[in-house]
Amino acid sequence: MTRRPRELALGAKFAVTGGREGWIRTLLTALGVGLGVALLFAAASIPHVNQASSARGDARVPAASGSKKAFERSDSSLLFDMVGTEYHGESIGGLLLRPEGAHPAVPPGLRAVPRPGEMAASPALRELLDSPKGELLRRRLPFKVTASIGDAGLLDPRELFFYAGSDRLSTATGATRTDAFGGEVVKLPLNPVLVALTVVSCVVLLMPVVIFIATAVRFGGERRDRRLAALRLVGADTAMTRWIAAGEALAGSALGLLLGAVFFLLGRELIGGVRFWSFAAFPADFTPDPLLAVLVLLAVPLAAVVVTLFTMRSVAVEPLGVVRAVKPRRRRLWWRLLLPAAGIGVLALSPRAGVDQGVTDPNLVALGAILTLTGLATLLPWLVEAAVARLRGGPVAWQLAVRRLQLSGGTAGRAVAGITVAVAGAISLQMMTTGIHADFVRTTEQDPSRAQIDVVANFPSGERAQRMIHDFRATKGVEAVIGTVETYATRPGHYPEGEIRPTTVLTVGDCATLSELARIPSCRDGDTFVVHPEGDKRLSGWVDRTARPGEAVNLDTTSDYDPSVKPYLWTLPKSARPAVSRPDPMGEHRHGIFATPGAVDVARLPSAETRAMVRVDREVPDAAEYVRNTAAAIDPAMTVRTIDNIDRDRQYASVQSGLRTGAIATMLLIALSLLVSQIEQLRERRRLLSVLVAFGTRRSSLALSVLWQTAVPVVLGVVLAVAGGTALGVALLDMVGKRVTDWWLFLPLAGTGTVAVLVVTLLSLPPLWRLMRPDGLRTE
Template structure:
C-alpha cells in the first residue's frame, strides 16, 4: 500500500510538472507563498545559535578579576570598566594597564596587543561614528587618545556594538585597583526574569503562527482548476482515494519547491542581516545559522503539512467524472467544533492566571496561546460565511464581490486568517508589552527642572571636592548643580564578616541648602547632624534595627582606606546627637538614607578616602547638553563616574525586547502583505474566464477593480473585528497571568489601521494581474 501511495503521489507530482504554462504558474505561486513563510521560519530558527554565539563572545571578553588576597601572576593586568553614553546609545569600554611586560599580559579577544597609555582600540561601528559628522561631539571625548587598531569580530557582541579598549597608566594609582588574571567567563547560566521569558515566548508564537497559516494557505492554491483535473482523472478510472493522493502529490511539489525558494530567500536575507541595527550590537551574518533540529523540523513538516492539508481539504469532496461536489455546502459550516480549540486554550491560560506567571511552564503558555489564536482562525470562515450570506444590494462592484464570496468564501477566509492571527496576537502582545514596560519603569519622580546627571570623583580634601563641583557647574549645558561629600567609614569594634570585610556606615557631608534637596527637616544650621530614612509603614530608620543604622555614640573610623593601602591604625570619631529627618520623594537613582552632617559637625579633612558627588540639572535650551557635560568629564579616569537619570529608566533587557519586537513585526507584516498579494493573484487566475466574459459583456474595468477591493476588504474587516475582540481578551488573560494591570486599551487602533492600509496596498499590487486577465483571449477554451 505504501508503494502504491508513493506511486500516486509521484503521479500527482508529474502532473504538476507537466501542466504547461498554467500549471507552472500555479506551482510557482505556491512555491513563492510557501517560500516566504519558510524564509521567516528559517530566520526565526537562527535565534538559539545567534544567542549562543553572542553569549560566547561576551563571555570570552569578560575579565576574570583576582579574588582579594590572591597573588597576581606575571601576565596579569589592571582593568576597569568604562561606560559612557552618546545621544541615548551606550558606549562601553575597558581601561587596561599591564602590571609587568605588556607583551606577556593577558589580552581580551579581538586585539593583537595591550594598548599603552593613550592608545585606543575601537570597534568598527565606533570608528565609523567617530569619523562621521554626527559623531564629532563624541570624538571630542577621545581627543587625547589615538586610535591604533580595530577590535576584531571575535571580541564584539555584534557588528554595530560601540566598544573600545583604552590604555592608561592611572589604574595603579587607585587605592584598590582590580587585577585581571585572564579573560573568559561562562555566561551560559545567566538567567532572565520569568515575566520577560513569558513575553518573549508570546512574541515568538504571535509572530510565527501567521507564517504557518500562510504556508498552509499557499499549498491550497489552484483549488478550482484542480477540481477540473480531478474530474478528468475520475473519468479515466481513478477512485476517490487515488484522486486525493494525486492532488496531494501536486501540492507536495509546490511545497518542496517552496522549501528551495525559502532557503534561497533566507540566504539572501542572511547577507543583509548585519545591516539591521538590532539590540545588543546587532547580528552578524556568520551567526545566522539555523538550529539543526529546528531546521530539520521545517524541512520535514512543510511537505508533510502540504500533503495532510490537501487530504483534509478533500475529505468531504465527492469527485465524479461529471464534476466536483462538496458535502454540506447547503447547510453551511458547523460552529460547535470550532469553539472547542479556543475554549481549551482559554482554559489553559486561565488556570495559569492569578499572577503566577513566574512559576508557569513556558510550554503551557505556548500551548494556550497557540490553541487560542488557532481557534480564533477557525471561527473566521464560519463568521465570514454567516455575514456575507446576509449582504444584499449596493453598487455593481459590491454585488460582484458579495456574490463571489457567497458562492465560495473559503479561499478569501483562508487568505485573511493569517492577518487575523497576526493582528489578534499583536494586540495581546502590545497590551502585555505595555504593562511589562510600565512595570519595568523606575519612577524617580523627577521633573524637567530636577536632576538629570550625577557625577562623582575621588578627592583628597573638601577643597578638591569643591573645585571638582565648581568645574562641573561651569560646564556648557549645566543649568544648576549642588554637591555633597560622601564616605564609607568602618564601624569601630564591629566584627568583620566571613570575607574579612569590616562593617561600614555611609556618611553624607553637605551644607543645609544641599541637604534640603535630599532630606526633610524642621530646621538646619551648620553643626547639625541628621539621620534619615523611613520604610513604607512610617517607622524611622533609627528604630528599625537595621545593621547599617548610625546611632549617637557609635564610633566610626576616619581612616576609611580599604585593605591593602597601608593604613592600619584606627582614628575613631564619635557620632554626635542626631535629629530625625525624612527622605525626599525622588532619590536620583540612589537611596539616600543614613547619617547626614553639616561641614562643621564632621572632620572632613581627616578622611583618608572621600568622594565628591555633584547632582546636575541640565539647561533644556542647550542642544546636546548632556553630551557637553560628558565631554567635560571625559573618559579614562577610573575614579570618576557619570551616569544619567530618567523618570522612566527602562532596563536594557526591556529596551532590547521592544526593539526586537518592532523589527520582527515589520518583517512579519511585509510577509503578510506579500502573501496576500500572491493569494489574491491566484484567486484571480482561477476566475480568468469569468473576468473575460464580464469584460466582453461591457463591464467597466474600474468596476471589476472595485470588486477586487471589496472582495479583499469585506473578509479583512470581518477578520479585524474578530481580531480586535479576541486580541483584547487574550491580552487580559496574559496580563492576569503576569499579575499586571491594563495600561493600554487602545493598542488595537494602529494595528487595525495597518490592516486596512494593507487592503489598499494588496488591491493596488494585484491590479496589473487583473488588467492582464481581462483580455479577450481569456475566452479561449479547449
C-alpha cells in the first residue's frame, strides 16, 4: 500500500508534464468533470436556497400574524395591513404601515418606516415602475418611492414587493397592531405524492451528471495506453501501470474540481438575478450544504480512480504495445438486467400511497429509480455491441462508422449513456405528472364568459359599498358589473342560551344583478325575493325560518350578542316572491333575501360586505389592470381575484417549475458533455483520419461516418430509454395508485434526444475538418 500513493503521484505528474498533448487531454477531462461538479454543487445548494428564502420570509412577517398576543399601543408599535395585487400576470405583495410611536419596529431591509405617502420598493419593482410598462401600475401605487428594500427583506432578487406609509390605517378599518417583525409563516407540508415526484426528479436530473463524470475521466485512453506500454518497457509491472493510469485520471478530476468550483461561482453570479418560471435566488443563497459538498469533493476523485482501475482490467499493457484483447471479452448480460429489475421490484413492492395518504419511504423511491436508471446505463454498451456485431456492407461512410463501433462500441455507448438516462427519466416523470395531473389541476365551476374578475371588500358602511359598485361601472374597459351588498339577517326575538338563532343573508342588487344570481321571471326596482338553494332542503328550512314575508328581520347582528346595541329591524314586504338560486360566475349558489335598492337603503346598513364580479371588454388593452386600479383607489386591501375555470395546486405548480429549471440545466450539461466527448474521440483519431484522407477518402464520407457513429448508439439508446422509462413510469404510477393515461408521451422526448445529437454532431464538424489535415500524419 505504500507504493500506491507514489504510483498515483507519478501518474498525476505524467498528466501535467506530457507536453501539449498531455495538457489537452488533462484539460478536456477537467472540463468534463468541472461541468458535472458545478451542477452537483448547484444541486447541493438547493437546501440552503430554500432555507434562506424561508428565513427571510419569516423575518418580515409582523409578529401579530398567527399569534394570539394582543399588542397594545406603545412607542414601538405600528399598524399594518397586508396588501397585494397583480400586474400583467406578476404578483406584487406589500404592507401598508402606520407608526404609532416615535420608535416603531422597522421591517427587515429598511432603515426606517416610510412616512405617509412614501414607499420603499424592491429593486425589481422600482425598475418596473420606472419603465414604460409600469405606467398603469404607477397609478395604482401613487406613492413616492424614497428607498429600496435590501436583500434581507426580499425572498429573491426579482420579487415585486413594497412597504408604503399610510395615515388612514386604523383598527376600525381592519388594520392590525404589532411591535415587532419576525413571525412565522404557516407552511403546509408537501403533499406525499409530490414528495415522491420531487425525489424521482432529483434522481433523474443528477444521474446523467454522475454518468458524465464517470465518462469524462476515461478521456484520452488510446494515447495513455501507448505511454503505459513505454513504462512497461522500462520495467513497470501490470499493476503499476493501472495505478499510474488512475493517477492521471485523478489529476484530471482534481483539476476538474477546481474548474467546477470556478464554474459554480461564476454561474451563480450570472443566474442570481434571473428568474426561471417562478424560481429565483440571490447568488449568496447558492451555498452548498457542507456535508454534500464534502461528499462531492471526495466522491469525484475516488470515482476517477475506481473507474480507471475497472477499465484497465480489459486492457493488456505489454512492453511492445497495448492489446485490447483480439477477441473481446463477452459482456455479461445477467447482472445488467438484474439492476433495472431490482429497481422496478423495489417500487412495485412498496406500499401504495395516494394523494391523501402517506407515501412510502423516500429512500425506497430514490433507490428504485437509481437502480433502474443505472441498469439502463449499463445495458446500453452491451446493446450497442450486440446490434453492430453482425452489420456488414453499405456505403463507405456507413462501413467506416460500423467498423469503428465494432471495435469500440462500449466507448460509444458510454458516451450517449447520459442521453439514455435523461430521456428515460424524463419519460417516467412525464408519465407520473400526467397521471397525477387531475389531482392537482382541477376544473372549477367558475364561468369566465360571464365575468373575469371577482372583487370582495369588507366595508363598515353600506354607502361606501354602493359607491364601490358605481366606480367599477365607470371604469374604462368594463362592460358589466354584477355588484351586490350583502349583510347577515337574523330573526329577532329572545332565544334560550344554546339555541341557534335563525340566520340568512340579505343580498341587495339591481335587477340585472339579481337575475344573474337567481331565476327571477320579472323584476323592477323595489321588488324583494325569498331565494331558496336548488335542491338543498336543509338550507331552504333556514331561509324560511328567517325570511318570513310581512315580518321583521334584524340587519345588525352585533345586537344579538351585545345588549347595548339597538337592533336594526327591517320588515320583509308581504309581496316578496319565492325564487330559486342559480350559480353565479364564481360557481357559487346564493340564497336568502334578495332585494333591489328601492326596497332597502344600503346607506343605513351598519356593516356590509361588497362583492363585484366584473365583465371586461377583451378588446380594450389592459382592461383588467384598469379594474385593479379602481379597486386600489377605493381600498388597497381589497381582494381582487381572477375568475378561472382551472384551479392549479400551488405546491404542484412549484414542483413543476423546479423540474423545468433543473431539466434545462441538465439538458445543457448533456449537450456540452456530448460535444466534449465527441471532440476528444476525434482528437484521439487524428492520425487515422489524416491517413484516410491521404488514401483518397472523401471528407464528406468521413463527416457522415462521424454522424453515423453517434446516431446509431443514440437510436439504440432512445429505444432502450423508451422501454425502461415506460416501465419506470408504470411502476411509479402504480405506487401512487394511478394508471397510465397516455402511452405516447415518449414521442416528443425521444425526438428531443435525437435533435440534441444532430446539433452536437454539427458543432463537431469544424474540429473534424481541422483534424483531417496532412500534418496529422506526423509522428515521433
